[in-house]
Amino acid sequence: MSIQNIIEINQISKNYERKIALSSLSFVVEKGELVALIGPSGAGKTTLLNLLATILQPDSGELFVDSKPISHYSDQKKRAKKIGIIRQQFDLVGQLAVVHNVLAGRLADWGLFKSLFSLFIPQEKQAALQALERVGLPDKLYERTSNLSGGEQQRVALARLLMQKPEIILADEPVASLDPARAEDILNMLTKIAKEEHQTVIASLHSVEYARKYFTRLIALKNGEIFFDLPAEQVTDQQLQELYQLKELN
């Protein structure tokens, strides 16, 4: 495996009972790539992200992250250094102040005592403030998280990623619940941060328009297989029509 490749997927298959979710999938991702996973509903995008997040195990095939088998990252501490996750549901604790949700990005590095103590006196508050400044929310440190709008909550989730500093960001439909202006705002911020921090992003997206605009490479899945895997600027409207089978609708 070349040093450049941060992710290598070899002939991965995953079934749910009799349903084939992924069928002998192979590809590699280089460090710093911004990859959008696209494809119709049920194509296998979430399954693939869950395999990379170690939430699921493949039935067959191999998965390497930074030259190590994915099983190496079952350990939460090791995983948190390498892989960060952002989802449509934000995964924030609504009752807590924003600062605690941002600092949750550091929990894997902190011992239990520091983590608990931080709930009374936030530790590394300055770093949390800087992260919130970078996502444009410097005045929300002590706001109850559930009081924030969806777009603001997703910014908090980005600030948490800034604290975690993973090398890989997995994003499962990160903007599906946001209106178009907020969605573009978050994707712009996510990809800008990833470039600045030299992070690799793999994001599933329903919007082909956003995928083309913000990502460098599009991997299209259909029926658990790769339909195409191309640099964003090379993807044609014809290929997209075939992917989503819009032809029948015309």
Ligand SMILES: Nc1ncnc2c1ncn2[C@@H]1O[C@H](COP(=O)(O)OP(=O)(O)OP(=O)(O)O)[C@@H](O)[C@H]1O
């Ligand atoms: N827990 C499960 N049990 C049974 N089948 C499942 C399960 N999770 C997913 N599937 C099936 O596996 C296939 C792939 O699902 P997956 O969620 O990975 O697709 P997706 O591309 O993310 O879809 P969407 O865009 O709708 O989120 C689908 O046919 C789905 O119905």
